[in-house]
Amino acid sequence: MSVKTLTIDGKMMTGVEGDTVFTVAFHNQVQIPRLCHLGGIPDVGACRMCLVEVEGRSKLSASCMTTIEEGMVVRTDTETLREYRKLLMELLLAEGNHVCSVCVSNGNCELQALAAYLGVDHVRVPYRHPRREVDLSHERFGLDHNRCIACTRCVRTCDEVEGAHVWDMAGRGEKLHLVADLGEPWGDSENCTKCGKCVQVCPTGALFTKGSAVGEMEKDRSFLKYIVYGRERHQWVKKP
Amino acid sequence: MTMTSDELGERAEHELERQKTFRERLHCCTAAGCQSCGGDAVRASLKQQVKASGVEAQVEIVGTGCMGLCSKGPLVKRESDEALFLEVKPDDAQALIEASASPSLEARRVDPKTHPFFAGQLRIVLANAGTVDPERVESYLAAGGYSALAHALTTMKPGEVVAEVTKAGLRGRGGAGYPTGVKWQLVAKQLNETKYVVCNADEGDPGAFMDRSVLEGDPHRVLEGMAIAGYAVGANHGYIYVRGEYALAISRLQLAIKQAEKEGILGARVLDTSFRFQVELRIGAGAFVCGEETALLNSIEGKRGEPRPRPPYPPEKGLWEKPTLINNVETFANIAPIITRGSEWFSNIGTEKSKGTKVFAVAGKTMHSGLVEVPMGTPVRQIVTQMAGGIAGGGKVKAIQTGGPSGGCVPEHLLDVPVDYESLVAVGSMMGSGGLIVMDETTSMVEIARYFMEFCMDESCGKCVPCRAGTVQMHTLLQKFCDAEATEADLDLLKKLADLLRATSLCGLGQSAPNPVMTALRYFPHEFAACMKPTAKGASS
Ligand SMILES: Cc1cc2nc3c(=O)[nH]c(=O)nc-3n(C[C@H](O)[C@H](O)[C@H](O)COP(=O)(O)O)c2cc1C
Numbered sequence: 190m191s192v193k194t195l196t197i198d199g200k201m202m203t204g205v206e207g208d209t210v211f212t213v214a215f216h217n218q219v220q221i222p223r224l225c226h227l228g229g230i231p232d233v234g235a236c237r238m239c240l241v242e243v244e245g246r247s248k249l250s251a252s253c254m255t256t257i258e259e260g261m262v263v264r265t266d267t268e269t270l271r272e273y274r275k276l277l278m279e280l281l282l283a284e285g286n287h288v289c290s291v292c293v294s295n296g297n298c299e300l301q302a303l304a305a306y307l308g309v310d311h312v313r314v315p316y317r318h319p320r321r322e323v324d325l326s327h328e329r330f331g332l333d334h335n336r337c338i339a340c341t342r343c344v345r346t347c348d349e350v351e352g353a354h355v356w357d358m359a360g361r362g363e364k365l366h367l368v369a370d371l372g373e374p375w376g377d378s379e380n381c382t383k384c385g386k387c388v389q390v391c392p393t394g395a396l397f398t399k400g401s402a403v404g405e406m407e408k409d410r411s412f413l414k415y416i417v418y419g420r421e422r423h424q425w426v427k428k429p
Numbered sequence: 430m431t432m433t434s435d436e437l438g439e440r441a442e443h444e445l446e447r448q449k450t451f452r453e454r455l456h457c458c459t460a461a462g463c464q465s466c467g468g469d470a471v472r473a474s475l476k477q478q479v480k481a482s483g484v485e486a487q488v489e490i491v492g493t494g495c496m497g498l499c500s501k502g503p504l505v506k507r508e509s510d511e512a513l514f515l516e517v518k519p520d521d522a523q524a525l526i527e528a529s530a531s532p533s534l535e536a537r538r539v540d541p542k543t544h545p546f547f548a549g550q551l552r553i554v555l556a557n558a559g560t561v562d563p564e565r566v567e568s569y570l571a572a573g574g575y576s577a578l579a580h581a582l583t584t585m586k587p588g589e590v591v592a593e594v595t596k597a598g599l600r601g602r603g604g605a606g607y608p609t610g611v612k613w614q615l616v617a618k619q620l621n622e623t624k625y626v627v628c629n630a631d632e633g634d635p636g637a638f639m640d641r642s643v644l645e646g647d648p649h650r651v652l653e654g655m656a657i658a659g660y661a662v663g664a665n666h667g668y669i670y671v672r673g674e675y676a677l678a679i680s681r682l683q684l685a686i687k688q689a690e691k692e693g694i695l696g697a698r699v700l701d702t703s704f705r706f707q708v709e710l711r712i713g714a715g716a717f718v719c720g721e722e723t724a725l726l727n728s729i730e731g732k733r734g735e736p737r738p739r740p741p742y743p744p745e746k747g748l749w750e751k752p753t754l755i756n757n758v759e760t761f762a763n764i765a766p767i768i769t770r771g772s773e774w775f776s777n778i779g780t781e782k783s784k785g786t787k788v789f790a791v792a793g794k795t796m797h798s799g800l801v802e803v804p805m806g807t808p809v810r811q812i813v814t815q816m817a818g819g820i821a822g823g824g825k826v827k828a829i830q831t832g833g834p835s836g837g838c839v840p841e842h843l844l845d846v847p848v849d850y851e852s853l854v855a856v857g858s859m860m861g862s863g864g865l866i867v868m869d870e871t872t873s874m875v876e877i878a879r880y881f882m883e884f885c886m887d888e889s890c891g892k893c894v895p896c897r898a899g900t901v902q903m904h905t906l907l908q909k910f911c912d913a914e915a916t917e918a919d920l921d922l923l924k925k926l927a928d929l930l931r932a933t934s935l936c937g938l939g940q941s942a943p944n945p946v947m948t949a950l951r952y953f954p955h956e957f958a959a960c961m962k963p964t965a966k967g968a969s970s
Pocket residue numbers: 600601602603604605606607609629630631632633634717718719720721722723755756757758760862936937938
């Protein structure tokens with residue numbers, strides 16, 4: 190494996206062939222905004238938060254899916270990118286029903302934290318107020334579709350890490366939604382091993398442990414590191 | 430039974446001899462357009478009349494593909510003098526077969542050589558449509574079919590085939606216009622044992638039916654193009670991804686594949702050479718996004734039809750991670766003529782950067798609608814005013830739209846723009862796959878913009894945020910314009926969202942969804958201004 194040197198936000202960094210821009214930046218204390226990316230599971234490039242400018246490319250690149258190249262010059266935090274991320278965040282907030290004050294993840298939510306980081310203090314597009322369901326059929330966990338941002342972290346984790354493949358996305362466009370098995374209530378899923386991994390990786394309060402009160406749902410993803418490292422001998426290290 | 434290339438020629442001769450034994454051959458369009466207005470009944474009546482008159486040995490009734498002038502269907506062409514009869518009714522059978530005088534039929538006869546709809550057209554892709562029977566491989570052979578494949582297999586090295594396509598200057602007809610030879614080269618240079626050739630026949634643009642016509646009218650041409658491609662890039666397996674709505678195209682393709690396999694044109698030893706090539710059909714479920722190449726690949730693999738991020742591009746990692754060549758139907762239909770007549774012939778047609786012809790499905794408020802095939806460089810105005818005869822009833826053209834939901838409008842004063850990839854992009858539209866919608870003065874451009882945004886909103890796969898949530902918001906804003914409720918802030922937000930979708934969406938659907946709105950805004954800003962609340966109107970520009 191060859192080592193490659195690149196410049197991210199003016200700093201020289203190195204990574205190994207096959208590393209993504211996101212990972213190299215992350216290991217060098219440059220935190221690129223992200224929602225769908227989670228170290229240890231395959232990437233999909235869905236949320237578009239991690240878009241960066243790469244010199245010589247006319248289009249923006251999703252850093253979680255862009256492998257590094259020798260001599261690459263990347264900018265992760267330009268005025269344009271900040272504007273795009275803000276508007277993307279506003280679209281996400283308007284698309285579902287995010288009422289933080291009554292949410293189990295209030296204070297521990299990646300969506301909320303990123304919105305604050307991006308400086309989203311109001312939403313310019315009208316709220317959609319969709320009517321979405323809450324699935325409380327599972328004995329241990331709950332799924333509140335109102336807070337789901339369709340990042341598919343749960344889908345990928347349940348499939349790739351737990352090996353159960355309970356979750357899938359159904360419908361398209363605005364009607365895209367998460368389904369357990371073939372669209373059954375989660376509690377009826379015969380594939381679910383009740384491991385809770387999907388709950389832990391969910392960036393929002395969409396998946397939660399039953400019985401959590403407002404703000405009580407804290408997620409712990411340390412399991413991913415051990416499982417994935419142990420299984421694949423992946424060079425994947427969690428930095429503080 | 431495996432046919433050698435020599436036998437191919439004999440079979441063609443034989444069929445030509447057979448055709449010569451008839452005094453007259455009447456070609457009936459059996460493509461979907463004419464079928465939908467009674468074409469089948471006309472054909473049945475003609476066949477019955479042949480029997481009734483006892484002239485089975487003198488007159489042959491041939492079912493063919495689309496002849497182009499679909500709005501005047503059902504069409505019948507008389508081979509002896511190439512006269513074309515419009516709006517044929519079953520009652521016309523006797524007059525047609527016995528060549529007896531019928532004033533009513535005479536009134537509906539046109540001469541394709543002089544009729545404005547056909548004059549100026551150059552038929553390469555559609556050369557066989559209207560003359561070859563798509564359900565009989567012999568008919569295709571008689572028209573020189575599969576001789577390009579035989580020629581390539583017996584006299585050319587794979588690299589020479591790629592070079593020939595590159596030299597011809599052919600570019601992808603699926604929309605983006607990527608140089609076909611360059612794409613072939615990318616796949617050819619991959620070292621994998623397993624490679625695939627995929628034909629994109631998903632044709633999702635509303636109103637477009639160019640690919641459908643080729644598949645219905647000349648399915649063997651597409652198979653031949655794919656087989657040549659397979660030989661050139663080193664692939665032994667092909668897939669055709671057809672949309673499920675195209676029932677007739679699907680059945681014609683199935684039949685064509687079966688015939689080609691039976692004749693040894695497809696299979697373990699193509700035309701008795703060591704080249705192996707098989708083709709399978711995959712039927713799409715009608716999602717527009719499945720026409721996007723990576724979503725299409727996912728769909729063939731049985732996964733959710735949503736795009737994959739590129740790179741890696743399909744020539745490197747495509748179907749089941751193997752190098753894959755994806756081309757559009759019309760692109761493949763151009764291959765056999767290029768091999769047969771040579772790259773030089775092809776590259777002499779068209780403009781500097783856009784070679785050959787392009788098929789357009791002309792629809793909207795024109796006098797004639799249907800399929801036209803024009804050399805690249807033809808002014809759009811010629812298609813609209815001469816071929817399509819301008820606005821029915823004599824109204825004025827306001828604008829045309831090409832590229833469907835990914836394209837844009839071209840206002841009347843720019844209609845002299847030539848049909849080529851770069852020129853159309855320069856005016857804010859794009860070549861697209863060939864939909865051409867003509868709008869007259871009564872059409873609201875705001876409504877058109879809203880319509881296409883609604884289409885994109887409904888067809889967004891939902892994977893990425895800007896397209897999933899952004900098209901919904903843009904549509905809401907455009908609806909406000911249609912309701913004359915919009916404000917200056919709405920206009921500003923509309924532009925911001927348009928920029929966001931263009932810059933951040935994962936695939937072409939989201940990236941190009943703002944195009945119709947942006948061109949409408951560029952050329953018809955006053956129409957948007959007129960749709961703003963009276964208080965806000967003064968502030969707009
Ligand atoms: C949303 C979307 C829809 C598309 N639909 C089609 C289609 O229906 N048919 C097609 O040939 N190409 C379609 N394309 C283009 C394909 O992705 C691809 O570029 C094309 O099949 C390549 O073939 P070509 O090089 O021969 O043009 C679509 C692209 C996008 C982004």
